[in-house]
Amino acid sequence: MPELIDPTTRLRTSFLAAVTEFRADRDYPVPWFVTNVDSQALTDATAFTAYVARVLSERDEAAVRADGFVAMTTLWWAEDGQMLGRLAIRHRLTPALERVGGHIGYDVRPSARRQGHATAMLAAALPIAGSLGIAQALLMCDEANTASQRVIEANGGRFIDMVGHKRRYWVPTS
Template sequence: MPELIDPTPDLRTSFLAAVAEFRADRDYPTPWFVNDVDPPALTDATAFTAYVTRLLGEQDEAAGRAEWFVPMTTLWWVEGDQMLGRLAIRHRLTPALEKVGGHIGYDVRPSARRQGHATAMLAAALPIARSLGIAEALLTVDATNVASRRVIETNGGRFIDTVGEKCRYRVTTT
């Protein structure tokens, strides 16, 4: 049964395969996290371990390297040795993230889509968000992304409004 876990160097092979799938997918834009992978981590095991360490360190407020940085918990959706998706929970929001971004973002690798993983990932993330002090999580989604809107609504998401091309939802974390 899939579960959310902290990123680990042990899943390097599967993570790199997922990155390749995301890059090859012509139906959806490449997720931001794929472009955020440190380039040496794509070819060197030691650099990949450093990348995982960076991700784990981003949970700490002091880790902020840029003015816009907010602490976030990155988790991988895993079954056995297969990384099926990734999810990030931002611990707080900036004014910009209130409009576009929100508290929780998730991506399911193309070969694992349409199997209920996004819905299960979000459900598993809500108690974690609650433990971080987020009573109601803000989620944003492209207005045209009907599947993701359904995932949010299935998890109790209440539509708030549309800002630009993004629909905004509130989801209670209890």
């Protein structure tokens, strides 16, 4: 059964395969986290170890980059040594994240889509968000992304409004 785990170097091969899948997918834009991977980490094991350490350190507000980022807990959805998806819980919102971004963002690798992973991954993440002091998580998805709408609503999401082409929802964390 898949579970949320801390990013780990043990899943390097699967992570790199997922990055390749995301980049080749023509149905969806390349996720932010893929463009955020240090380029050397894609070819060098030592650089990948440093990348994983950076991602883990971003849970600490003092380690966050100054360019609009906030502390966030990144987790990987994995099973049997395979990285199936990735999820990030932002510990707080800035005015920009209130408009576009929200508390939780998630991505399922293309070969693992339409198998219920996003719904299960979000359900597993909500108590973690609650433990971070987030009573209600703000989630967003593109207006045309009906799959994400279903995922959010299946997890108790209550539609708030539209900001541009983004649907915004409050999702209880308990």
